[in-house]
Amino acid sequence: xxxxxxxxxxxxxxxxxxxxxxxxxxxxxxxxxxxxxxxxxxxxxxxxxxxxxxxxxxxxxxxxxxxxxxxxxxxxxxxxxxxxxxxxxxxxxxxxxxxxxxxxxxxxxxxxxxxxxxxxxxxxxxxxxxxxxxxxxxxxxxxxxxxxxxxxxxxxxxxxxxxxxxxxxxxxxxxxxxxxxxxxxxxxxxxxxxxxxxxxxxxxxxxxxxxxxxxxxxxxxxxxxxxxxxxxxxxxxxxxxxxxxxxxxxxxxxxxxxxxxxxxxxxxxxxxxxxxxxxxxxxxxxxxxxxxxxxxxxxxxxxxxxxxxxxxxxxxxxxxxxxxxxxxxxxxxxxxxxxxxxxxxxxxxxxxxxxxxxxxxxxxxxxxxxxxxxxxxxxxxxxxxxxxxxxxxxxxxxxxxxxxxxxxxxxxxxxxxxxxxxxx
Amino acid sequence: xxxxxxxxxxxxxxxxxxxxxxxxxxxxxxxxxxxxxxxxxxxxxxxxxxxxxxxxxxxxxxxxxxxxxxxxxxxxxxx
Ligand SMILES: [Mg+2]
Numbered sequence: 176x177x178x179x180x181x182x183x184x185x186x187x188x189x190x191x192x193x194x195x196x197x198x199x200x201x202x203x204x205x206x207x208x209x210x211x212x213x214x215x216x217x218x219x220x221x222x223x224x225x226x227x228x229x230x231x232x233x234x235x236x237x238x239x240x241x242x243x244x245x246x247x248x249x250x251x252x253x254x255x256x257x258x259x260x261x262x263x264x265x266x267x268x269x270x271x272x273x274x275x276x277x278x279x280x281x282x283x284x285x286x287x288x289x290x291x292x293x294x295x296x297x298x299x300x301x302x303x304x305x306x307x308x309x310x311x312x313x314x315x316x317x318x319x320x321x322x323x324x325x326x327x328x329x330x331x332x333x334x335x336x337x338x339x340x341x342x343x344x345x346x347x348x349x350x351x352x353x354x355x356x357x358x359x360x361x362x363x364x365x366x367x368x369x370x371x372x373x374x375x376x377x378x379x380x381x382x383x384x385x386x387x388x389x390x391x392x393x394x395x396x397x398x399x400x401x402x403x404x405x406x407x408x409x410x411x412x413x414x415x416x417x418x419x420x421x422x423x424x425x426x427x428x429x430x431x432x433x434x435x436x437x438x439x440x441x442x443x444x445x446x447x448x449x450x451x452x453x454x455x456x457x458x459x460x461x462x463x464x465x466x467x468x469x470x471x472x473x474x475x476x477x478x479x480x481x482x483x484x485x486x487x488x489x490x491x492x493x494x495x496x497x498x499x500x501x502x503x504x505x506x507x508x509x510x511x512x513x514x515x516x517x518x519x520x521x522x523x524x525x526x527x528x529x530x531x532x533x534x535x536x537x538x539x540x541x542x543x544x545x546x547x548x549x550x551x552x553x554x555x556x557x558x559x560x561x562x563x564x565x566x567x568x569x570x571x572x573x574x575x576x577x578x579x580x581x582x583x584x585x586x587x588x589x590x591x592x593x594x595x596x597x598x599x
Numbered sequence: 600x601x602x603x604x605x606x607x608x609x610x611x612x613x614x615x616x617x618x619x620x621x622x623x624x625x626x627x628x629x630x631x632x633x634x635x636x637x638x639x640x641x642x643x644x645x646x647x648x649x650x651x652x653x654x655x656x657x658x659x660x661x662x663x664x665x666x667x668x669x670x671x672x673x674x675x676x677x678x
Contacts, residue, residue, distance in 0.1 A: 200634070203633060203634045203649075204633055204634040204649040204657075204659075205633070205649070205657055205675075206633065206651075207657075261636065261638045261647075262634070262636045262647075265636035265637055265638070266636065561641075562641060563641055563642060564641040564642050564643075565640060565641040565643075565665075566639065566640035566641040566643075569641065
């Protein structure tokens with residue numbers, strides 16, 4: 176382990192953050208939006224939240240996470256655009272291609288943020304600030320998008336710096352700037368501190384990052400647990416965490432999908448079909464990652480937003496749609512029968528699998544049904560091949576295909592699925 | 600569902616540039632490609648274009664590289 180203090184001073188980290196990313200991409204697609212308040216949302220009915228707001232919309236007090244109903248009330252003249260994640264993912268990947276021309280060590284931190292370790296490469300571009308300036312220019316020229324760049328000796332200071340002159344900003348924070356520029360900032364500005372943590376800290380009389388750094392770690396630990404120790408370690412502006420390049424990204428800890436129903440529903444047949452669809456997506460992703468898991472978690476959000484999450488641990492590691500579905504269904508049936516308060520309309524369902532192990536180490540168990548499972552696995556393999564080649568929508572379970580056409584036949588298929596479930 | 604359309608396009612130096620397309624009984628001349636992005640249908644790229652036409656309208660069209668079909672995806676989807 177290198178000494179964190181001298182190691183950090185030697186590093187040069189660059190943080191790049193797209194300005195109002197989703198909204199900016201939509202403005203590129205439709206120049207008529209430029210200059211107007213634009214809010215990107217999941218869909219235009221009032222069930223979702225704003226995913227991104229451009230700077231004009233932010234003037235009305237709207238930001239990512241504002242419920243759509245409230246956003247419409249605050250800014251009735253605004254334009255609401257139904258977001259298209261594929262557009263943004265593509266722009267994000269292309270942006271990272273540009274970043275990799277400035278350093279081989281690029282960590283895609285989120286869809287609109289990346290960290291670059293430019294310790295070794297900055298000199299080729301005229302130093303850290305000039306590297307930042309050129310990177311901004313390249314992204315602007317190639318995509319017409321503006322980004323804010325922050326440079327620092329570590330991730331915390333780089334990320335803080337990128338916020339200083341947003342939008343279209345370029346700023347640097349060095350170790351020497353810590354007392355004068357970093358410590359006087361409000362705690363809410365610090366990387367890793369959410370609104371709620373900031374609120375709690377302000378109640379304790381801790382308003383600036385410098386004051387936070389002066390709080391003994393035991394006190395923060397007592398109030399915030401593990402997070403407390405983390406924020407205490409970060410407050411002095413020191414941070415030895417490395418930039419993790421794409422290829423080194425650790426395997427996922429869990430794989431999950433959730434779905435907000437178009438309308439709240441209490442129809443068990445329908446809800447189970449949604450569960451099957453979710454289980455299939457999760458199974459597919461587990462197989463893509465080459466992992467299996469042994470804990471299945473079901474999340475249910477009811478019409479009134481109360482949310483429960485219940486997990487079931489299995490004796491074996493699984494990645495088959497059917498096993499995931501069976502476990503999720505068992506939790507679902509058990510919870511629904513437990514209490515009348517759970518027999519109310521449901522808004523969202525989520526399925527996730529954790530406790531992951533490598534496909535080789537994870538066993539799928541049960542020699543008893545070997546014949547059944549070997550046929551099943553053959554079918555899944557074929558379906559996965561078809562989806563690899565022709566897309567995710569190319570194949571699915573029969574009972575998930577257009578139910579409205581013939582409800583009678585499909586409910587029989589659904590019943591068939593249930594009986595299979597019982598047989599195993 | 601997207602509708603299949605006829606498009607005149609230029610393939611040059613690994614780039615695709617739609618020039619004009621026929622939709623709803625009318626030929627639309629593309630004056631500006633506003634944004635392009637690529638998605639996948641399985642292992643096949645689908646090239647998407649947000650375009651502006653001579654009469655000032657905006658459309659999204661796409662080329663599926665497997666079927667080699669051009670599709671009309673939307674018109675002024677934000678308005
Ligand atoms: Mg951003």
